[in-house]
Amino acid sequence: MTRALRLYSHVASVEARKAMSYRADFWVNVILSFFAQLGVMWYLWQAIFATTGQATIGGWDLPAMLRYYILVILAGKLVRGQEMMAGLSQDIYDGGLSRYLLYPASYWAFKYAQHLGSLLPSLVQFLLFFLCLPLLPGGVGDFHPGAAALLMGALAMALGNLLYWLLQLPLQAVAFWADNVWSLGVLLRFISGLLGGAMLPLDLFPDSARRVLEWLPFAYLFDLPVRALMGQLDPAAWLKGMAICAGWCLALYVVSGKLWRSGERGYTGVGI
Amino acid sequence: MIEVQALCKDFHVHRKQEGLMGSLRALVKRETVVKHAVKAATFHVAEGEILGLVGANGAGKTTLVKMLAGIIHPSGGEARVLGHRPWERTRDFQRHIALIMGQKAQLWWDLPAADCFLLLKEIYQIPEARYRETLAFLTETLQVKGELNIQIRRLSLGERMKMELIAALLHQPRVVFLDEPTIGLDLSAQRAIRDFILYYREQHRPAMILTSHYMEDIERLCERILIIREGELVFDGPLVEVMRTHARHKVISLQLKPGAPSVNLRRLLGTGRDVEVLEEGPERIRIQAPRDEIPNLAGRLVSELQVHDLAVEEVDIATVIEGLLHARGGGQAAPEELAAPEELAAPEEVAA
Numbered sequence: 001m002t003r004a005l006r007l008y009s010h011v012a013s014v015e016a017r018k019a020m021s022y023r024a025d026f027w028v029n030v031i032l033s034f035f036a037q038l039g040v041m042w043y044l045w046q047a048i049f050a051t052t053g054q055a056t057i058g059g060w061d062l063p064a065m066l067r068y069y070i071l072v073i074l075a076g077k078l079v080r081g082q083e084m085m086a087g088l089s090q091d092i093y094d095g096g097l098s099r100y101l102l103y104p105a106s107y108w109a110f111k112y113a114q115h116l117g118s119l120l121p122s123l124v125q126f127l128l129f130f131l132c133l134p135l136l137p138g139g140v141g142d143f144h145p146g147a148a149a150l151l152m153g154a155l156a157m158a159l160g161n162l163l164y165w166l167l168q169l170p171l172q173a174v175a176f177w178a179d180n181v182w183s184l185g186v187l188l189r190f191i192s193g194l195l196g197g198a199m200l201p202l203d204l205f206p207d208s209a210r211r212v213l214e215w216l217p218f219a220y221l222f223d224l225p226v227r228a229l230m231g232q233l234d235p236a237a238w239l240k241g242m243a244i245c246a247g248w249c250l251a252l253y254v255v256s257g258k259l260w261r262s263g264e265r266g267y268t269g270v271g272i
Numbered sequence: 273m274i275e276v277q278a279l280c281k282d283f284h285v286h287r288k289q290e291g292l293m294g295s296l297r298a299l300v301k302r303e304t305v306v307k308h309a310v311k312a313a314t315f316h317v318a319e320g321e322i323l324g325l326v327g328a329n330g331a332g333k334t335t336l337v338k339m340l341a342g343i344i345h346p347s348g349g350e351a352r353v354l355g356h357r358p359w360e361r362t363r364d365f366q367r368h369i370a371l372i373m374g375q376k377a378q379l380w381w382d383l384p385a386a387d388c389f390l391l392l393k394e395i396y397q398i399p400e401a402r403y404r405e406t407l408a409f410l411t412e413t414l415q416v417k418g419e420l421n422i423q424i425r426r427l428s429l430g431e432r433m434k435m436e437l438i439a440a441l442l443h444q445p446r447v448v449f450l451d452e453p454t455i456g457l458d459l460s461a462q463r464a465i466r467d468f469i470l471y472y473r474e475q476h477r478p479a480m481i482l483t484s485h486y487m488e489d490i491e492r493l494c495e496r497i498l499i500i501r502e503g504e505l506v507f508d509g510p511l512v513e514v515m516r517t518h519a520r521h522k523v524i525s526l527q528l529k530p531g532a533p534s535v536n537l538r539r540l541l542g543t544g545r546d547v548e549v550l551e552e553g554p555e556r557i558r559i560q561a562p563r564d565e566i567p568n569l570a571g572r573l574v575s576e577l578q579v580h581d582l583a584v585e586e587v588d589i590a591t592v593i594e595g596l597l598h599a600r601g602g603g604q605a606a607p608e609e610l611a612a613p614e615e616l617a618a619p620e621e622v623a624a
Contacts, residue, residue, distance in 0.1 A: 007394040014391055018382050098343045099378045103395050104366035268283060269343045 007105060008113035015117025029121040034073060034129055041069040058204040063139030068201055070140070071226045074129055075153070076198050077122035079160040079221050080189075081115050087168060089175035089185070092263075095270045108169075115165055145231055152238045153229030159245050160221045166249050167192070167217060169256035176263025197223030217252075220245035273447060273479035274317040274340065279349035281310040281335050281503075309335040311503040312349065319446075320477035322469070324484070324494030324511070328597050332503040333483040337449045340481065341371045353447055367396060370440035374452035378436060379424045385435045386420040389442060396443035403442065410438040414468055430461035437465065441472060450482040454489055466492050487589060499596055507596060511589070519592045522566050523550065523585045524573065526557040532578035540576055541569070560587070 020026055049062045060068065088111065091097035100107045134141045145153070171184040193199045196218035202210055213219050224241045227233050233241070285307050288298045310332045317323045325333045338344045340351060342358035342365065351358060356365035372378075379388045393403045411417040414434040419427060424435065433453065440448065450469070454462040466489060473480065482493055490497060490511070497514065499507035507514060537557065541547050547565070551558040557577075561569050566584055574582060 003397055007397075010391060010394045014380070014383065014387060017387070018380070021382050095376065098338070098371075098373075098376075101343050101361060102341060102366060102369070102371055104363040104397075105395050265345045267344055269338050 004105075004109070008109055011110055011113035012117035015114045016120040019118050019120045026121055030125045030128065033077075034125055037073045038070060041073075042066060045069070058201065060201060060203065061139075063142065065201070066140045067133070067143055068226060068230070070129065070133060070136075071229055072198050072222055074126045075157050075160075075225045075229065076222055078119060078126055078157050079164050079225065081122065081161065081165070082118045087111075087185075088172035089181045092172075092175040092267065093179055093270075097267065098269045112162075112165060116161075119161075143230075145229055148235075149229055149231040152233065152235070153225050156220070156225035156228045156238070156242065156245075159242060159249070160225050163217055163245055163249050163252075164192070164221055166252035166256065169252060170259050173256060173259040173263050176259075176266055192218045192221055195219070196221040197226065215244065217245070217248040220248070273319050273354060274481070275352045276313055276315050276340070277350045278312040278314055279310060279336070279339060279351050280308070280312055280347045281332070281339060281344070282347040283307045283309055283335075308503050310339070310346075310500075313500075313505050315498055315505065315508050317479045317481060319479055320473060321496065322473060322480040322482055322494050324482050324490040324497040325500060326483075326490060326497050326593055326597070327500035329485075331500045331597070333500055334451055336500070337371070337451050337481060337483060341369060341449050342366070343371075367443065368446045369449070370443070370445035370447075371449040372436055372440045372451065372453050374433065374450075374455040377424070377432065379432075379439055381425045382423060384421045384423055385416075385427075385438070388424065388435070388439060389420075392439055392442050398443055406442055406444065407438070410441060413471065414438065414464065430457050430464075433457060433461065433465065437468065444476060446476075446478050448478050448480045450480060450484075452484050453482070454484065454486055462486070462488070469493055487593070491589060499593065501597055514592055514596070515586055515589060518596055519587045519589075520562060521546070521560050521587055522563055523587060524559045524561065524566065524570055525583045525585060526559075526573060526577065526579055527581035528555045528557065529578040529580045530555065535577060540572065 045062060045065050049057070049065075055061060057065070088097070091100070097107070100110060103110070133143050167188060168185065171181060171188055174184060175181045195213055195216060198221070202213060202219060202223050205213065220241055224233075224238070224245065228238055283306070284304050286298070287303045287305050288294055313336060315323075325336065327333045335344070339346050340353055340358050342353075342361045345359045354365060354368055356362055358365065358369075379385065380391070383391075389403075389407060392398075398406070411420065414437065416431055416434045416438070419431050419435075424432060427435065437453070453469070454465050457465065469480070469482075470493065472478075482489065484490055494511060496510050497507070498505055499514075507518075509517075532555070534554070537549060537552060541549075541559070547559065547561045547569070549557070550560050559569070559573075570582065570584065573579065
């Protein structure tokens with residue numbers, strides 16, 4: 001167990017070093033990508049509030065809405081990570097899987113450790129802008145989370161990260177039969193963004209839809225961590241969300257395992 | 273160490289017709305054909321042996337290696353490597369094998385070799401002292417100590433291949449698969465890799481399977497070869513046996529004395545079947561003839577011509593194997609063809 005932990009922490013560390021290998025890309029990833037996304041949301045919601053003339057939409061005023069989006073951008077990058085970049089489907093497509101099949105190590109654990117290591121730029125971005133958030137003008141920076149909110153938010157982001165990775169696994173395993181599954185990844189990104197609260201707060205959905213969303217995995221990717229960070233969840237609601245999220249993780253793990261075992265029998269190791 | 277029994281692999285390949293209409297049709301219905309990549313391969317490799325796997329492109333060499341390395345599942349048959357079924361990929365099996373692919377980099381492109389090796393140390397759980405000792409030995413022998421801290425992608429092809437070799441051998445595998453390890457390398461790098469493989473074999477006695485299109489790799493490294501043609505093993509035996517059973521000719525090279533009078537070579541050679549003049553110059557003649565006619569023919573030439581020097585040479589092994597690879601029909605060589613090897617005579621030098 002200790003040896004395995006040492007291996008996978010080493011793998012994560014190597015990936016983190018790789019993420020820092022290219023300085024310009026690192027800072028573009030950390031700084032510019034944040035401002036680009038924030039700029040779009042800032043002007044979009046200012047225009048929506050100005051056009052409707054309402055002080056609140058779905059219970060959210062403009063500063064709270066912008067605060068929500070800032071946290072969604074920051075937490076979302078930690079939850080999604082590098083997505084398909086280091087994915088199983090690419091390894092199947094180009095035969096990169098072959099070398100991992102030779103190693104006396106778990107392929108999934110290896111790839112997840114790589115995925116965690118590649119989160120370093122997102123982590124730096126989160127810390128940098130999260131600490132700067134209270135400095136923002138116009139009530140947006142009116143944000144003082146307590147220790148409990150921070151802890152619940154951090155744990156929800158960690159589990160959300162695992163959930164998003166596991167959501168990708170069965171889709172990527174389709175590459176054993178279909179070679180290229182890039183469009184499935186795009187579909188997951190869109191659906192999870194819409195139904196998970198990354199595009200707009202789930203409060204803006206009708207009640208009936210919210211009741212369904214509660215049992216789907218997507219709300220636990222963005223909505224749960226951000227609400228936890230904003231101090232909007234009591235421990236019971238947080239715990240329920242975490243339990244449902246863990247249930248989905250387990251189910252996806254089992255389904256992915258079956259798909260993997262079936263698919264790898266047909267793997268051809270192209271490219272060598 | 274490696275036992276293979278009637279191992280087969282079929283691939284289902286989609287065939288798409290050319291052009292836009294072909295692409296549109298393939299969106300609805302695709303034609304699938306079955307390609308028999310490996311057909312009932314049976315052989316074994318012993319400890320310390322380097323087996324050469326020879327075949328044309330697409331003959332099934334790499335597919336066979338991929339099955340034995342546990343990367344792909346077979347369609348039928350059985351194989352045991354170190355007592356394990358390779359495709360079950362037990363940790364014990366994986367810890368004792370290595371695959372080196374000349375055509376595919378396995379190291380992490382953006383990392384220096386030193387970092388890649390440290391990662392492999394963790395993957396294979398190599399104790400610190402043994403890791404240091406093995407790495408020092410390998411880097412010194414292959415002369416790449418100075419390149420350890422350079423990103424893999426910035427290394428030359430030869431340096432990268434040496435790093436791939438080190439990466440594959442750090443854990444001291446007992447079975448090594450070498451898939452075209454010298455492809456694309458210059459002559460000195462090829463030689464260095466070959467020397468190193470021989471040295472490694474001497475030190476550690478692993479079972480090795482080597483595939484290569486370079487006959488020099490095969491000649492220098494392998495005592496025994498398997499020839500695979502369209503998925504079928506058509507020859508399994510010592511390299512010298514290929515020459516004995518399939519090289520039915522030898523070549524007589526004559527160096528004539530300066531100013532020697534010209535003779536009618538056709539008349540001198542008579543009506544012997546299958547005798548061919550490969551080269552005919554004022555001072556040099558080369559004649560290809562059946563093995564059993566060589567002594568008579570050599571005697572006749574020496575007595576009739578003013579010969580300064582004479583050599584009897586084997587036909588180039590690459591030519592013989594090429595002939596085997598492209599021969600149609602046939603199957604695995606008959607048992608009598610795989611009889612115990614006889615010592616291959618070195619080119620016979622006959623002083624004039």
